[in-house]
Structure formats: C-alpha cells, structure tokens
C-alpha cells in the first residue's frame with residue numbers, strides 16, 4: 001500500500017463523525033459504560049463523550065484571522081477544551097473562596113502538525129537514555145549524567161545489585177522513557193495517545209486494548225477500532241506537514257536574540273536534530289525499546305512531512321521544546337493529583353512552532369494572547385518571565401514579532417483532501 005493510501009484511511013478515521021452503529025459512545029453503566037447526561041445515551045461532556053470526531057477539536061489552522069481559518073489537524077478554542085475526570089465544579093462558589101473550584105483537568109486542544117518529527121526525536125532520546133542506564137548498571141556506584149540531545153534530565157546511579165537510583169532524575173519518568181505527547185508528557189507515541197482519545201472522547205474502543213470480539217463498553221458493538229485502523233490513524237497524524245517559520249524582519253530577528261538571552265530557549269529548545277530521518281512504526285509497541293516490532297518506515301524528509309535534512313542524514317525538528325517537564329509554579333497548577341500534588345504544577349514545555357496560529361495558550365487556554373502566556377510563566381520559568389517584564393515595550397514587541405513568525409502550515413493535508 002502506498003503511503004498516501006494509508007494516510008487517506010487514517011484521514012477518514014480522523015474526520016468521520018462516528019455513529020452508534022460504529023460503536024460511538026458507551027452502553028449503559030451496568031454493562032461497563034459511562035453515565036450520560038440525563039441518560040441521553042450519547043453525551044457526558046465533563047468526562048469525555050464530548051464530541052463525535054477527532055476533527056471536531058483539531059480543526060483550527062490559524063487564529064490569526066477573523067473568522068479563524070479551519071482545516072484538519074489543527075487546534076481549537078476554549079469551547080472544545082476537554083474536561084478530564086470531573087466530579088465537581090463549584091459553579092455558584094458555595095465555598096466562598098472567590099472562584100469556581102474544579103477537581104478535574106481542563107485541557108485545551110493543541111495542533112498536531114509535525115507530530116512525526118516530535119515522535120522521532122522522543123524515540124531517539126529514549127534510546128539514548130536506555131543506553132545511559134545500561135552504562136550506569138555496568139559501573140555500579142558511578143553516577144551517570146542523563147544528557148541527551150543537549151537536554152539535561154538529571155542523573156542516575158546504580159548499585160551492585162542492579163538497582164538504579166532515580167531520585168535525581170528530572171523532567172522525565174523514572175523508566176527513562178521520553179513521553180512527548182499530552183500537556184503533562186504522558187504518552188510516548190501518537191498511537192498510545194490515540195487509544196486514549198478514541199475511548200475518552202468518542203467511546204470508540206480499540207481492539208488492541210479491549211481484545212478481539214470484546215464489547216467492553218457494553219454498547220452492543222465489538223471490534224470498534226481494529227489494529228489496522230489505529231495504525232492508519234497514527235500514520236496519518238504523524239505524517240502531517242510540519243509548522244513553518246516565515247521570513248523574519250529586523251524586529252523579529254532582534255526578538256529571536258532576546259528569546260535566547262531571556263532564557264526562553266533554555267526550555268523552548270529551538271531545534272533538535274535526529275540521527276535518522278525515518279520514523280518507524282511498531283506494533284505492539286515496546287516503550288523502552290522502540291526499535292522492536294516495526295511494520296512500517298516513513299521518510300519524514302519527504303512530503304507531506306517535509307522536514308529539512310541535516311548533513312548527518314537526519315532531520316531538523318524546529319519544535320521549540322526540550323520535551324522535558326517543568327514546574328511552572330502555583331498560579332498555573334491544576335487541582336487534580338491529590339496523592340502527588342507536585343504533578344499539578346508540572347507541564348511538558350509547550351512546542352512553540354505554529355504558536356502564532358494557535359491562540360488561546362497554556363494548558364487550559366487561559367492566556368488569550370502571547371503576552372499573557374508569557375506573563376503567566378512561574379516556577380522554573382519565573383526568572384525568564386521577570387526579565388521579559390523588565391524589557392521596554394519595544395523590546396517585548398520584538399519578542400512577540402519573533403513568535404509571530406512561527407506559523408502552522410498553510411493548507412495542511414491537501415494530499416488527502418482532494
């Protein structure tokens with residue numbers, strides 16, 4: 001099968017408005033489904049069952065226009081934010097604390113362009129981290145620094161019994177798998193994310209999770225998403241065009257320098273190079289050894305992805321993220337992880353490519369402009385934020401001018417739209 005045929009099948013998965021006969025939604029609660037609002041049988045909204053298709057929440061290519069420019073694979077506004085695991089919202093402020101307490105997670109959709117490059121960078125980082133872990137195991141008692149593609153993930157030390165002390169690991173899970181997807185950095189691959197997205201938003205259950213012939217959500221439909229359909233969906237999402245950088249004028253070039261000097265680039269790493277330009281897809285996936293069970297390889301320097309190649313034969317992925325989690329301070333913290341409160345403050349560095357086209361900003365979309373997004377940085381980013389604040393208005397505008405050159409592709413997925 002040619003790649004565009006796989007992409008087309010995945011595009012259909014992404015854009016189809018599923019119906020009950022396809023397995024959309026869950027069955028009654030007593031047979032394994034989620035409750036629905038007033039028992040309507042179809043929607044819940046505050047814990048998924050919140051739309052009929054992927055594209056419903058990934059359809060804005062540019063917010064730099066009125067009305068916004070729509071297209072497949074983009075982000076979405078506040079109205080499409082996911083409300084994850086909500087049990088209570090204090091709408092009337094009964095507790096009198098001055099705000100509507102909320103115990104779920106409010107998460108604004110983000111654009112999916114260039115996702116293949118992100119996945120490839122993360123995969124190579126994981127491979128290197130696993131090598132460093134082997135090095136530590138081979139030399140018990142000697143600390144090994146986890147520096148990968150210029151990003152410092154702390155250090156580990158092994159003992160003679162083969163235990164690895166991960167207490168000083170930073171910004172990545174203790175299993176040393178880089179998980180670039182999800183605003184908290186929880187998913188290693190788009191495939192893993194998609195399994196969750198299908199179930200959470202649409203009540204569509206992948207066979208690879210619930211089993212062949214099993215109707216886990218009790219809606220009378222089994223085999224709602226086959227392994228092949230999920231592979232096509234992953235290939236579609238990860239072979240989309242990458243975001244682009246428009247030509248910079250003088251102000252934008254000055255802003256790019258400020259981006260480095262202010263320390264923004266310390267987390268928003270402008271570009272990362274890969275060793276390979278091929279993204280390989282595996283099934284079943286093995287996080288700690290992503291090179292196993294490969295069924296397809298795609299050259300990400302070819303169209304539609306169109307990444308620039310490096311002299312070393314890899315690609316350059318200008319995503320402006322270190323793929324590391326950071327403490328963003330109490331202001332941005334969520335109120336969800338009761339057992340591990342620190343997790344509430346941590347987010348993976350947002351990718352800034354395409355940022356000029358993807359307002360609103362931050363995990364819950366609370367920042368309506370780029371300026372607001374920067375002002376709301378705290379925690380590890382407090383110093384960079386304060387230095388930005390101390391700039392003259394002209395200086396701040398230069399930085400914004402630079403960010404405004406980071407754009408989404410103009411007409412993404414044209415190859416399958418025809």
Ligand code: HEC
Nearest residue numbers: 051053054057082107108109181182183193194197198201
């Ligand atoms: C109700 C809106 C909504 C729908 C429907 C939806 N998404 Fe999303 N999508 C989101 C939100 C919100 C996020 C950020 C989630 C997070 O951080 O955990 C996201 C993130 C993603 C990501 C991770 C991107 C990244 O860089 O971190 C992928 C991949 C994705 N969605 C694919 C899909 C697919 C495939 C479907 C259809 C099965 C889908 N989405 C349906 C709202 C939605």
Ligand code: HEC
Nearest residue numbers: 263264267326347348349350361362363373380381384388
């Ligand atoms: C300590 C690491 C760190 C530093 C330093 C940092 N950021 Fe961020 N930035 C993040 C993280 C993490 C997020 C995501 C926060 C969230 O989702 O709530 C983010 C989000 C953003 C966003 C919103 C993007 C979006 O799509 O929602 C913008 C814009 C941004 N940063 C710009 C900057 C600029 C400009 C600077 C320098 C003044 C800077 N950042 C410094 C970590 C950092």
